Amino acid sequence: MGTVYLVGAGPGDPGLLTLRAAELIRDADVIVHDALVSAGVLERRRSDAEMVYVGKRAAEHTLSQDEINTLLIELAGRYRSVVRLKGGDPFVFGRGGEEAEALVSAGVPFEVVPGVTAGVAAPAYAGIPVTQRGLVSSVAMITGHEDPTKDESDLDWAHLARGVGTLVFYMGVGRMRGNFRRLVEGGRPADTAAAAVEWGTYPRQRVVVGTLESLPDLVEREGLGAPAIVVVGEVVRLREKLAWFESRPLFGKRIVVTRARAQASDFAASLGALGAEVLQFPTIRIQPMEDPEPLRRAAREINTFDWVLFTSVNGVSRFWDSLRDVGRDTRALAGVSVCAIGPATGAALEMEGVRPDLIPSRFVAEAVIEALEAEGELSGSRILIPRAEVARPVLPNELRARGAEVVEVAAYRTVPDGAEADSLREMLRSGSVDLVTFTASSTVDNFVDLIGAEIGSARVASIGPITSATARERGLRVDMEAREYTIPGLIRAIRENYAERGQ
Structure with a gap:
């Protein structure tokens, strides 16, 4: 009989993964994961680990919770180490407790590895502390999407309205208007500051700030959707002073790294640390x-x-x-x-x-x-x-x-390594890629062979003149080239180019 590890994968940014979680992912024989586990976390797995996707998002369940419980028990009978990888923390609106109960009933050994929960991390990445001395000393974490089969809410809306400083709603966008109405009816002023944080801690993070009265309309107008955290309270006003994540030099840029996966991790991590959303498309395998x-x-x-x-x-x-x-x-x-x-x-x-x-x-x-x-x-x-x-x-x-x-x-x-070529080609066609990077002539040749030279509005960054010459020969326009023909030199060229363009 194997052991099942209920592991929190954190809110999205792979840098927020705990050391224990990373260790278990590297050692896992099989990983059972949700939709909200980021690709950067999953890349830490062994190459031979079996992956089982049980995508759980609102109204989009590959398997029911009972079926997931049964699956974990079955896998524990076949594998030494089963990692159940859940976005955020498994015991904070993650239904980890239900899975643990099922494992206990079946006599399956298990461990729980807490993760950084989105209700704290997403506001922090938006520059919103959930507590602040002298301003607010209490915080409540609330599901914004209660079980729709219940006859009435389990939440004491009057207490939440008047007795808690900061309210953090998980999965709260879809029912925001109704939830906010209950807060106002319970005595919370309609001009209380509120914010919605979509894709918190990811480079695609978006934040909309308003009040209980205005935020639902603002979110609808901006098209924010799940996954999102909604924060209510005066701490939201601190964002104007404390916002930091969006100020990183490559924030929001979607950059394709074509280097072989085994060598791309440092390059991808450096771009990610500067705010970029990195799409690893290793055109070659060594x-x-x-x-x-x-x-x-x-x-x-x-x-x-x-x-x-x-x-x-x-x-x-x-x-x-x-x-x-x-x-x-x-x-x-x-x-x-x-x-x-x-x-x-x-x-x-x-x-x-x-x-x-x-x-x-x-x-x-x-x-x-x-x-x-x-x-x-x-x-x-x-x-x-x-x-x-x-x-x-x-x-x-x-x-x-x-x-x-x-x-x-x-x-x-x-x-050549052509995995995910179709999806990248579609992203390029739709204009949702900002930059494609090339670190050797071989990456250029294989990229064009797999994708073609039509890359939409995406720009091209090259590590040096030889790689640039190959790119031009293959029909690509080179927009930036490293003066020092190294990965740090290429990163520097990308930063400087975007800075010069005021982006």
Whole structure:
């Protein structure tokens, strides 16, 4: 018998996931999740974990609650670790208590992992504290959508109107007008400040502020809908001073990251921290070569080379895998000079215990040749380049032209990854994507092969001139290009471009 973990996934921002929740998600054999669990949270799972979607939103239930309870019990009989992943906190309007009762009745072991609840997080991201010394010292969390089968409300509206400072309604947009009417009838002034926060903590967050009298009409006019948190109380007026989330430089921008998923996390996290909504569309997957022997041979013979040039983090990773495969380690590179193309590649080498002898100031063939020549005569030197199976020949050809013996070894290959191509194509067609980023020529080629060159109003950001040239050859207009051909350089170019445009 396995264990079922009732886990709070938080309100949406993956950065608000608890350490315990992240640990259980990484270890889970199967994850049973709701509609309001963000993609950024689900990406933390193991690649082989089974995913079961039980989408629960107002009037849109894939399974009934009884069916979900039965499913959890059945899964516990088949899997060691079952994570029931629920938006927010499982015991705050999450029906986690009902699921726990069903597990107890069936004799299934379970644990509860609290999560950051949307009723606190969404107002906080809107610049609204739910309590404030000297202003309000009580807060109530209320379902804005009681069971429609009940004959009468369980809520004491008169007490809520007069006896509680801040009211936080979950799922409160649909019945806002009626709920507000009850508050006013119970004695709450009609000019009490109120706010609706749609998609709280997400980059698409929208906030509308009004009063008990005006907010329902304002929300209707702006088209706000679920998921939304509604806050009532004088703390709402603090938003004018405390709003912070929307001021981030890329807030509300929907940016596509085409880098391979295994390498995209830091890039995506950096864009997300600046306020962007990141759509990961990895156009390529990194795979080992079907025949590992050429790279292993190079690893065995590493002492016969004067230089080894690493052009990417992938090349470093695959070379050290081969080094270990042949029973050697970092000490085998003693006496061999090491060149890293780019600081990320250099950092990957340092993780393996090697401090690069050379990192050229620019990451194009001409600058690499110039830097190598400054280190000594290239004629007669033997140079190893572990790189992608398909790579530009400019650098090795230039080295050979200077008399070097160059051994190119395919360390890995990139293959197209077309998952979710149809949905992204539709988003581009509808104009709901602001920017597409490219970090290598291969990402450009695979993107155009999968999606085409028609990207609507979306703009293009490139990591450097080689990638930009490929983009233009494939029919894309390049709107911004990094001056430093690195991920931080690309992020800097994106920030500066939007700042210059006043966006």
